[in-house]
Amino acid sequence: MKSYYFIVNPIAGGGKAKSLVHQIERNFRDSGAEFKIYHTRGPRDAIEAASRAAEEGFDIVVAAGGDGTVNEVLNGLVGSNACLAAIHGGKGNDFASAVAMPKGIDQACEALLKSDIRAIDLGKVMDRYFINSVGVGFDAAVALRVNRGVRPFKGTSAYIYAFFEILFSYEPVEMEIDMGSGLLKSDPLLVAVGIGQAYGGGMRIVPDAIQDDGLFDICIFDRMNRLGLVYHFPKVFSGKLKNVEQAHMFRAKEVKLQLSDVRPMHLEGEICFSDHMHFTLEPKGMNVLFGN
Ligand SMILES: [Mg+2]
Structure with a gap:
């Protein structure tokens, strides 16, 4: 039987992850599996906690939070033998959805x-x-604005x-985009690079992405007038972005972006700033737990 280490972000989803702890304990006590629960104490603590859990020999490390928590746990686990798992515990749970983890906690525990x-x-x-999935440009600027707080909105x-x-x-x-088949010059609204299909809580920005094909799915979204953007924006939720003329989809193993000025990039909960980004992919580089 596998051993489990839960990394709970107590502030994720306004306390959602924390509220699930009792049910996790009940399910796992009944199962007889070895498990431990850890509550994070601040930003980046989940990276350290995940790394310790892997060193202690836990088989499966479960991120109980949103996509930001998943990303920290992932970064703590890379290079170890431990497997990454996630439950729906945050505002955005795109990774948990991408690995088909059930939303109900009892069903999620069963899947674990x-x-x-x-x-x-x-x-x-x-x-x-x-x-x-990662986004550069407009989408990252929106995420950054939300992170800075837009009271009274939540x-x-x-x-x-x-x-x-x-x-x-x-x-x-202006961006120079190199996907291995010549340089593309453009001034897009955003560039998204995905292993999974969605980010930002169900926005399917690369709706055909396959998680284990050894390739990134890339969306280069041309600039568009504001009215057009408002009109087409809902299509990102229904997976119909491909029907939008301004959305260009590509596949590549490596992507290099050179920007004429610094722009934000949102990386699964983290916002970084740079004028150049180099995306590389390690095929089947991570063991993850699927819900079904
Ligand atoms: Mg892929």
Whole structure:
């Protein structure tokens, strides 16, 4: 039987992850599996905790939080033998959805105990690993605006507010995009690089992405007038972005971006700034637990 280490982010999802702890304990006590629960104490603590759990020999390290917690746990586990798992415990749970983890905690615990482990591709950019999707440009600027707080708005309404505010202020920059088949020059609104299909809580920015095909799915979204953007934006949730003329989809094993000015990048909960980004992929570089 596998051993489990839960890394709970007590502030994720406004306390959602923390509220699940009792049910996790009940399910796992009944199962007889070895398990331990750890509550994180601040930003980046989950990286250290995951690394310790792997060193202690736990088989499966479970991120109980949102995508930011998943990313920290991932970064603590890379290079170890431990397997990454995630439960829906945050505002954005795109990785948990990507690995088909059930939303209900009892069903999620059942899936964890069944331990269906598969290797999927592992991405790296700016010395940080990622397992799902990353965005550069407009989308990152919106995420940054939400992170800075848009009181009194919360949750989805905060995103909608930030979307409209950034819509009127974001200036695209020139980019040289190298995906291994010649240089592409453009001034897109955003570039998304994905292993999984969605980010930002269900926004399917690369709706055909396959997690273990050894390739990134890339969306280069051309600049568009504001009205067009408002009109087409909902299509990102329904997976119909491919029907939008301005959305260009590519596949590549490596992506280099050179920007004419610094722009934000959102990396699964973390916002970084740079004028160049180099994305590399390690095929099937990470063992993850699937929900079904
Ligand atoms: Mg892929």
